[in-house]
Amino acid sequence: DTGVSQDPRHKITKRGQNVTFRCDPISEHNRLYWYRQTLGQGPEFLTYFQNEAQLEKSRLLSDRFSAERPKGSFSTLEIQRTEQGDSAMYLCASSYWTGSRSSNQPQHFGDGTRLSIL
Amino acid sequence: QKEVEQDPGPLSVPEGAIVSLNCTYSNSAFQYFMWYRQYSRKGPELLMYTYSSGNKEDGRFTAQVDKSSKYISLFIRDSQPSDSATYLCAMSEEDYAGGGADGLTFGKGTHLIIQP
Numbered sequence: 001d002t003g004v005s006q007d008p009r010h011k012i013t014k015r016g017q018n019v020t021f022r023c024d025p026i027s028e029h030n031r032l033y034w035y036r037q038t039l040g041q042g043p044e045f046l047t048y049f050q051n052e053a054q055l056e057k058s059r060l061l062s063d064r065f066s067a068e069r070p071k072g073s074f075s076t077l078e079i080q081r082t083e084q085g086d087s088a089m090y091l092c093a094s095s096y097w098t099g100s101r102s103s104n105q106p107q108h109f110g111d112g113t114r115l116s117i118l
Numbered sequence: 119q120k121e122v123e124q125d126p127g128p129l130s131v132p133e134g135a136i137v138s139l140n141c142t143y144s145n146s147a148f149q150y151f152m153w154y155r156q157y158s159r160k161g162p163e164l165l166m167y168t169y170s171s172g173n174k175e176d177g178r179f180t181a182q183v184d185k186s187s188k189y190i191s192l193f194i195r196d197s198q199p200s201d202s203a204t205y206l207c208a209m210s211e212e213d214y215a216g217g218g219a220d221g222l223t224f225g226k227g228t229h230l231i232i233q234p
Contacts, residue, residue, distance in 0.1 A: 004161070006161075033221050033222075035221065035222075040126065040226065040227075041122075041226055041227075042122075042206050042208070042224025042225050042226050043162065043222030043224050044224070044229055045208075045222065045223075046221075049228070056221070058221075091161055091162070095169045106150075106152055106164055107164075108164060109161035109162045109163070109164075109222075109223060110161050111156070111159075111160050111161040112160075112161050114159070114184055
């Protein structure tokens with residue numbers, strides 16, 4: 001079990017550029033989540049997938065943000081026309097959901113991608 | 119008022135002390151409660167998760183949930199310098215610990231410092 005992997009670990013870009021982050025979940029996990037964390041705050045939910053279907057989006061996810069999870073494996077989060085306020089740590093988490101409460105598992109997080117907007 | 123309140127600290131205690139961390143919340147629909155530890159520039163690491171009210175113990179860590187008071191606690195016994203980190207409480211409204219609609223709701227985190 002290699003855990004949740006995120007790439008890159010740190011991204012520096014100029015305002016107005018597009019950026020894309022990748023997340024590889026724990027291999028048997030069918031749910032994948034994206035969160036954003038700013039300094040001194042807890043992570044805030046952005047969106048989640050069950051297999052390849054995007055089931056929920058937070059109001060924090062503006063139309064400049066898009067996430068995909070083709071084939072229900074890895075996921076990408078793209079931010080278009082980046083703004084200063086997008087500077088944050090972007091965290092990915094995964095979990096296994098059977099639909100049965102008896103075998104629930106909590107979310108496990110990767111080490112995040114730190115985005116810095118110049 | 120945020121849904122989950124957590125004192126950001128810092129909380130500084132001597133090595134070997136018992137540490138008490140806590141969160142309060144307002145949403146009575148929360149059913150699953152988690153504690154994560156986060157080191158600087160790393161992702162949150164799951165420490166404990168519990169369902170509804172009650173206690174759970176794992177090594178030096180004990181988690182308590184009091185749903186009637188909307189209050190959860192994490193106790194760390196025999197604290198070590200390596201326990202110095204930010205501790206995040208998290209809660210889920212859905213009926214299983216994996217979260218779901220709206221994901222997990224986190225507190226701001228408490229910065230804990232264990233003095234050698």
